[in-house]
Amino acid sequence: xxxxxxxxxxxxxxxxxxxxxxxxxxxxxxxxxxxxxxxxxxxxxxxxxxxxxxxxxxxxxxxxxxxxxxxxxxxxxxxxxxxxxxxxxxxxxxxxxxxxxxxxxxxxxxxxxxxxxxxxxxxxxxxxxxxxxxxxxxxxxxxxxxxxxxxxxxxxxxxxxxxxxxxxxxxxxxxxxxxxxxxxxxxxxxxxxxxxxxxxxxxxxxxxxxxxxxxxxxxxxxxxxxxxxxxxxxxxxxxxxxx
Amino acid sequence: xxxxxxxxxxxxxxxxxxxxxxxxxxxxxxxxxxxxxxxxxxxxxxxxxxxxxxxxxxxxxxxxxxxxxxxxxxxxxxxxxxxxxxxxxxxxxxxxxxxxxxxxxxxxxxxxxxxxxxxxxxxxxxxxxxxxxxxxxxxxxxxxxxxxxxxxxxxxxxxxxxxxxxxxxxxxxxxxxxxxxxxx
Numbered sequence: 254x255x256x257x258x259x260x261x262x263x264x265x266x267x268x269x270x271x272x273x274x275x276x277x278x279x280x281x282x283x284x285x286x287x288x289x290x291x292x293x294x295x296x297x298x299x300x301x302x303x304x305x306x307x308x309x310x311x312x313x314x315x316x317x318x319x320x321x322x323x324x325x326x327x328x329x330x331x332x333x334x335x336x337x338x339x340x341x342x343x344x345x346x347x348x349x350x351x352x353x354x355x356x357x358x359x360x361x362x363x364x365x366x367x368x369x370x371x372x373x374x375x376x377x378x379x380x381x382x383x384x385x386x387x388x389x390x391x392x393x394x395x396x397x398x399x400x401x402x403x404x405x406x407x408x409x410x411x412x413x414x415x416x417x418x419x420x421x422x423x424x425x426x427x428x429x430x431x432x433x434x435x436x437x438x439x440x441x442x443x444x445x446x447x448x449x450x451x452x453x454x455x456x457x458x459x460x461x462x463x464x465x466x467x468x469x470x471x472x473x474x475x476x477x478x479x480x481x482x483x484x485x486x487x488x489x490x491x492x493x494x495x496x
Numbered sequence: 497x498x499x500x501x502x503x504x505x506x507x508x509x510x511x512x513x514x515x516x517x518x519x520x521x522x523x524x525x526x527x528x529x530x531x532x533x534x535x536x537x538x539x540x541x542x543x544x545x546x547x548x549x550x551x552x553x554x555x556x557x558x559x560x561x562x563x564x565x566x567x568x569x570x571x572x573x574x575x576x577x578x579x580x581x582x583x584x585x586x587x588x589x590x591x592x593x594x595x596x597x598x599x600x601x602x603x604x605x606x607x608x609x610x611x612x613x614x615x616x617x618x619x620x621x622x623x624x625x626x627x628x629x630x631x632x633x634x635x636x637x638x639x640x641x642x643x644x645x646x647x648x649x650x651x652x653x654x655x656x657x658x659x660x661x662x663x664x665x666x667x668x669x670x671x672x673x674x675x676x677x678x679x680x
Contacts, residue, residue: 259653260653260656260657261649261650261652261653264649264652264653264656265634265649268627268633268634268652270633270634295660296656299656299659299660299663300628300656302605302609302663303609303613303624303625303628303629303659304628304629305605305606305609306605306606306609306610306613307521307524307525307610307625307629310520310521310524310525310530310533311524311530312530313530313531313533313534
């Protein structure tokens with residue numbers, strides 16, 4: 254067993270090309286033979302250096318666009334057209350639903366607001382009001398709408414779920430110390446168990462990143478993102494009203 | 497998005513497109529020229545897409561595509577008309593990059609290794625990069641480059657020995673610039 258191990262064999266060992274028996278025999282020799290261990294170590298080192306050197310090869314600047322074959326270009330165009338078509342028809346369909354919704358929802362809500370529902374007919378019993386502005390008029394409008402909807406539902410004996418979702422600057426409505434209507438909101442919440450205040454987690458995180466302290470009013474829930482909450486609710490059949 | 501493109505372009509396209517970074521890395525390690533590597537990858541991908549009917553086993557997609565790139569690379573070399581004999585390219589072709597010592601003066605190990613790899617004869621460089629960068633087995637490399645497994649082993653062995661020599665020299669004598677000789 255004192256034959257010199259060839260470089261080829263050693264390389265094959267490092268690359269895992271030897272079969273189990275050969276590997277084990279070689280391993281036993283490596284344990285005894287320091288020179289051999291050194292050679293293996295060097296090879297492994299070279300291998301990882303080569304790997305490291307090409308982990309991030311430099312990128313050619315702006316060349317892809319020029320040399321993309323026409324076929325790919327055509328496919329991209331086709332894809333773009335398809336997206337455009339889907340967008341347009343989606344918009345058209347939603348426009349149609351919009352007007353249906355307006356008819357279905359109480360007049361108080363539909364006047365002047367953007368209303369969206371994925372259901373055939375907008376569900377007046379599950380409504381979310383979306384606020385993304387800190388304008389006092391808008392804030393008041395949200396609360397007025399919420400109160401009006403809930404009162405109407407109560408009068409008609411309907412069990413209504415209502416969420417007020419606030420993100421971006423609208424978050425101020427739900428922040429302790431910033432909300433101009435904290436007392437009114439607390440009263441509303443006490444009166445209507447099915448009213449929920451939902452804050453956008455992303456907006457909160459952004460404010461905290463800017464070094465602001467964010468404390469929410471009691472009974473306020475947090476969603477990961479407002480958009481996520483809105484989309485989820487829409488899929489569940491809720492009606493979306495942007496204030 | 498992926499679903500839509502799958503529907504539009506069939507399932508084959510995404511898996512070939514996904515090979516782009518891998519192909520680019522290999523192409524760059526062969527030619528050490530970002531623009532040329534990009535061209536090579538582009539050509540390879542379009543050839544692979546048009547010849548996909550010839551591929552039988554999905555598992556060998558990676559090796560098959562790299563083999564196509566090898567052909568593209570050889571075509572490119574041929575078109576340069578610097579060499580008349582294929583056998584010669586495998587042994588002679590060295591990149592015109594700086595010597596490793598010059599790069600190591602800039603204390604960039606990565607640049608140094610790249611330069612050292614670029615100085616390897618083409619045949620050795622290809623075997624080395626296929627084995628080390630993508631972990632191809634010897635048999636796969638032999639298939640890709642269309643050479644016997646024994647040649648893969650000897651080229652790899654010589655490539656690593658040369659690399660070690662290059663790097664040792666470069667690291668030990670950063671100031672001096674001795675004339676390097678090809679080991680083979």
